[in-house]
Each structure stands twice: as structure tokens, then as C-alpha cells.
Amino acid sequence: xxxxxxxxxxxxxxxxxxxxxxxxxxxxxxTFAKQVCDRNTGIGADGVVILHEQEPERxxxxxxxxxxxxxxxxxxGNAARCTVxxxxxxxxxxxxxxxxxxxxxxxxxxxxxxxxxxxxxSDKMAEVDLDLENFKSFKGYYINTGVPHFVLHNQLNEINxxxxxxxxxxxKFGKEQTNVTLLDSLEDGVNSTKTFERxxxxxxxxxxxxxxxxxxxxxxxxKEDIYHLEAPGGSLSVKIDxxxxxxxxPAQCVFKGEYILRKDDNV
Numbered sequence: 001x002x003x004x005x006x007x008x009x010x011x012x013x014x015x016x017x018x019x020x021x022x023x024x025x026x027x028x029x030x031t032f033a034k035q036v037c038d039r040n041t042g043i044g045a046d047g048v049v050i051l052h053e054q055e056p057e058r059x060x061x062x063x064x065x066x067x068x069x070x071x072x073x074x075x076x077g078n079a080a081r082c083t084v085x086x087x088x089x090x091x092x093x094x095x096x097x098x099x100x101x102x103x104x105x106x107x108x109x110x111x112x113x114x115x116x117x118x119x120x121x122s123d124k125m126a127e128v129d130l131d132l133e134n135f136k137s138f139k140g141y142y143i144n145t146g147v148p149h150f151v152l153h154n155q156l157n158e159i160n161x162x163x164x165x166x167x168x169x170x171x172k173f174g175k176e177q178t179n180v181t182l183l184d185s186l187e188d189g190v191n192s193t194k195t196f197e198r199x200x201x202x203x204x205x206x207x208x209x210x211x212x213x214x215x216x217x218x219x220x221x222x223k224e225d226i227y228h229l230e231a232p233g234g235s236l237s238v239k240i241d242x243x244x245x246x247x248x249x250p251a252q253c254v255f256k257g258e259y260i261l262r263k264d265d266n267v
Contacts, residue, residue, distance in 0.1 A: 004256070130170055
């Protein structure tokens with residue numbers, strides 16, 4: 001049995017897309033996500049989006065989003081932008097909306113320029129001090145931009161991959177854990193950011209919600225409303241209007257195909 005899929009990329013963040021109507025009812029979606037996201041034995045991706053038609057005539061949808069480890073996530077900014085492109089190509093519309101676990105996302109498509117907007121439950125940001133088991137200490141900013149982020153500003157030279165993994169699972173962040181975002185502001189005014197994602201357990205080429213979290217940290221220092229940030233996979237822009245956030249950047253479909261569902265996929 002085969003499953004039609006598409007792979008879309010937003011600033012280096014890559015996702016597998018499938019329509020809900022093509023998914024077998026008895027498919028274990030978490031296991032499926034882990035298998036297709038595997039970069040050696042599957043297609044390879046940071047996550048999976050399964051899109052449901054809610055009200056096609058209104059271009060209203062619902063998504064199921066899975067990280068590459070099979071866990072569900074409340075929100076993913078770059079996957080949301082890729083979703084707008086996917087809907088544009090399948091339903092020939094430049095405007096859409098879709099429900100996520102973090103709430104309603106509204107999207108707008110223009111060639112090479114895709115934006116998504118949603119409201120946060122809160123724009124409050126807390127300063128947090130952490131002591132790690134390796135005796136290192138870090139001070140950062142905790143904010144939920146759809147998913148939780150702990151942002152470390154100008155500390156790239158002090159932190160390594162193992163530190164990020166320990167911070168992610170630190171008891172202060174509870175059983176849900178946190179993403180760890182590293183924000184670096186250079187003297188020439190360039191702000192770069194990268195995120196150690198909890199559902200990937202590694203750095204990704206871009207993280208939309210991490211870019212937004214970084215923008216909130218910058219806003220706390222200069223009170224501006226629009227920010228341009230460089231991620232390893234490309235440039236992204238953020239607009240902040242109270243609890244309403246807008247993420248802007250490129251997305252593209254890189255290939256389409258059919259995934260062969262194996263017997264161990266619980267089909």
C-alpha cells in the first residue's frame with residue numbers, strides 16, 4: 001500500500017505533508033512520523049503535517065503535526081508557512097486558516113513570500129537562572145510562542161550540544177521540557193538564531209517559533225515591532241503586535257512521491 005506525500009522546506013526546516021483522506025484509519029501516526037522522518041531509512045524530515053479539510057469552501061483546515069521523534073507539538077512556525085504553500089497549490093487560494101493545538105493560524109501566500117499569524121496566550125517573558133549538573137550556570141529568557149523556548153542571548157561561546165540537551169530536560173521546565181534557542185547579536189546589527197528542538201533533539205536549520213522567541217528578547221531591549229533574523233537555513237522576519245505574531249519567509253515544495261507503507265506500520 002502506498003501513501004501520496006509531498007516534502008516542503010521553509011528556510012531549511014523540512015516537513016512531510018499528507019492529506020488526511022489518504023491516511024489509513026488504523027495507521028499509528030506517531031510511529032509513521034518516526035519512520036518517514038528518519039534520514040537513513042525513511043524520507044527524511046524535521047516533522048510531519050497531516051492536513052484535514054474542515055470547511056474547504058472557506059479554505060479552513062485542521063492539522064496534525066508530529067515531530068521527527070513521533071511526539072505531537074502545539075505549533076511549528078515554519079511548518080505553518082509550508083502549510084500555506086501546500087494549501088495554495090492544492091486549493092488555488094492565497095488566503096487560508098487552520099487549527100493547531102496552539103490555536104487558529106491565518107496564512108497569506110505571495111510568490112516567494114509566505115506569512116502566518118496567530119495569537120499567543122501570553123506575551124509575558126520570564127528571566128530564568130539555571131544550574132546544570134556539569135556545574136555550568138546560564139541565565140536566559142523563557143517564553144511560549146506556541147511552544148516553549150528558553151532563549152540564551154550572546155552565549156554561543158559558552159554552550160555546547162550537551163548543555164542544550166541538559167537545559168531542555170531541566171526540571172524547571174517540567175515534563176513538557178523546552179526548546180533551547182541561541183540568539184547572537186553582532187556589532188553590525190545582524191541577529192542570528194538557531195534552536196535545539198525538543199522533538200528533534202538537535203539543532204535544525206530554522207525554527208519559526210524560536211525566531212519569534214528571539215524577536216521578543218530583542219523587543220525587550222529596543223521596543224521595535226519588526227525584526228529580521230538569520231537562521232542557518234535562511235532569513236526570516238517577525239512582526240510583533242502585542243500577543244499577535246506574524247512570521248514571514250520563503251517556502252518551497254522540493255519533491256512529491258509515494259511512500260510504501262510496510263506491514264510494521266500498523267496498517
